[in-house]
Amino acid sequence: FGLSVSSYKNGPAGEEAANRKVLGSSFFQQYSHIVSFVFSLYGTKERLLKPLSGFSGMSGEMKELASVISRDIYLHCPNVRWEDIVGLEDAKRLVKEAVVYPIKYPQLFTGILSPWKGLLLYGPPGTGKTLLAKAVATECKTTFFNISASSIVSKWRGDSEKLVRVLFELARYHAPSTIFLDELESVMGQRGSSMGGEHEGSRRMKTELLVQMDGLARSDDLVFVLAASNMPWELDHAMLRRLEKRILVSLPQSQARQAMISHWLPPLTSTGGVELRTDLDYETLAEDVEGYSGSDIRLVCKEAAMRPVRKIFDALELHQDEDTDMPAIHLETVTTTDFLEVLAHTKPSARSLIDRYTAWESEYKSV
Numbered sequence: 001f002g003l004s005v006s007s008y009k010n011g012p013a014g015e016e017a018a019n020r021k022v023l024g025s026s027f028f029q030q031y032s033h034i035v036s037f038v039f040s041l042y043g044t045k046e047r048l049l050k051p052l053s054g055f056s057g058m059s060g061e062m063k064e065l066a067s068v069i070s071r072d073i074y075l076h077c078p079n080v081r082w083e084d085i086v087g088l089e090d091a092k093r094l095v096k097e098a099v100v101y102p103i104k105y106p107q108l109f110t111g112i113l114s115p116w117k118g119l120l121l122y123g124p125p126g127t128g129k130t131l132l133a134k135a136v137a138t139e140c141k142t143t144f145f146n147i148s149a150s151s152i153v154s155k156w157r158g159d160s161e162k163l164v165r166v167l168f169e170l171a172r173y174h175a176p177s178t179i180f181l182d183e184l185e186s187v188m189g190q191r192g193s194s195m196g197g198e199h200e201g202s203r204r205m206k207t208e209l210l211v212q213m214d215g216l217a218r219s220d221d222l223v224f225v226l227a228a229s230n231m232p233w234e235l236d237h238a239m240l241r242r243l244e245k246r247i248l249v250s251l252p253q254s255q256a257r258q259a260m261i262s263h264w265l266p267p268l269t270s271t272g273g274v275e276l277r278t279d280l281d282y283e284t285l286a287e288d289v290e291g292y293s294g295s296d297i298r299l300v301c302k303e304a305a306m307r308p309v310r311k312i313f314d315a316l317e318l319h320q321d322e323d324t325d326m327p328a329i330h331l332e333t334v335t336t337t338d339f340l341e342v343l344a345h346t347k348p349s350a351r352s353l354i355d356r357y358t359a360w361e362s363e364y365k366s367v
């Protein structure tokens with residue numbers, strides 16, 4: 001076909017034959033240039049993360065596509081384990097049920113029990129939605145495509161529709177796969193609602209995404225669409241319907257907040273030869289951070305840990321001038337008072353929105 005599938009030359013013969021079969025379809029002939037580059041990126045050992053400067057003699061368009069794909073569709077293991085996610089037990093269970101078990105026990109998921117194809121995680125920012133998706137990528141043995149939706153639109157305008165098609169085609173080819181659409185509202189906002197009409201290309205892309213998801217629902221392919229959104233009320237209703245499972249990822253409960261603080265500020269941490277000790281009343285602090293998201297709490301912990309470090313900067317700088325040996329670094333203990341002082345200067349980022357999420361949940365919930 002005059003296509004470059006060189007990256008697959010070393011693969012097993014069966015793989016190459018399968019490749020040809022796929023590439024032979026008319027769709028792939030039409031978009032052969034895109035496909036061959038996706039494949040050539042895909043087949044590299046380092047998986048998409050290699051610098052693209054090695055590709056020479058490409059047209060500008062292909063180069064751009066190749067770089068968009070390598071940046072936005074990553075397949076390497078993000079190294080987030082289920083147990084790294086504090087709390088969110090329900091969300092974890094539902095995600096496992098939807099993605100892990102159908103692959104593990106396909107015999108149980110037939111007929112009316114056919115696997116869910118679309119899953120939406122929604123909730124305030126910084127509550128662990130992206131983290132959950134990364135855990136899926138790490139823990140589930142699926143090919144993981146991570147699409148940051150906004151970059152598709154901005155980079156691809158006219159052609160983003162083709163990219164979506166190629167993406168789903170690839171996902172099917174490499175099934176079982178997960179396609180993760182982060183910040184879905186940025187690409188799947190309600191159609192025709194933006195000011196001054198929509199860009200034609202982005203409208204076509206939305207339609208293509210819907211068509212592709214319908215295709216998934218009808219097929220037996222193990223391809224899951226996992227979407228995340230901070231603003232579910234802005235989502236297109238047609239898209240919403242296709243995201244059959246909708247899971248609220250809410251602000252952490254008291255127990256989870258306590259677990260987070262003791263996770264990020266344990267009584268003793270020693271990294272890089274420096275010991276950091278804390279003396280915190282976890283139970284009380286957990287109540288004080290009510291309304292804070294996971295990422296807010298992490299920020300407060302970091303800032304609290306920073307306090308004793310800050311105190312010794314001056315001494316360290318002075319020492320450097322004197323040109324003597326570095327003294328052993330001894331940090332003061334982080335106390336409950338330290339934590340509370342930091343807290344007074346750090347406001348939760350999403351508390352005011354909570355009512356909106358619960359209202360939306362009662363209307364659109366599907367778990």
Ligand SMILES: Nc1ncnc2c1ncn2[C@@H]1O[C@H](COP(=O)(O)OP(=O)(O)O)[C@@H](O)[C@H]1O
Nearest residue numbers: 084085086125126127128129130131294295298
């Ligand atoms: N439940 C959680 N367990 C552990 N870390 C969390 C949790 N929620 C939030 N975080 C912290 O906040 C950061 C942002 O979370 P993220 O998943 O990106 O939020 P979002 O829901 O906006 O996608 C994470 O990288 C992590 O450090």
Ligand SMILES: [Mg+2]
Nearest residue numbers: 129130182228
């Ligand atoms: Mg996120």
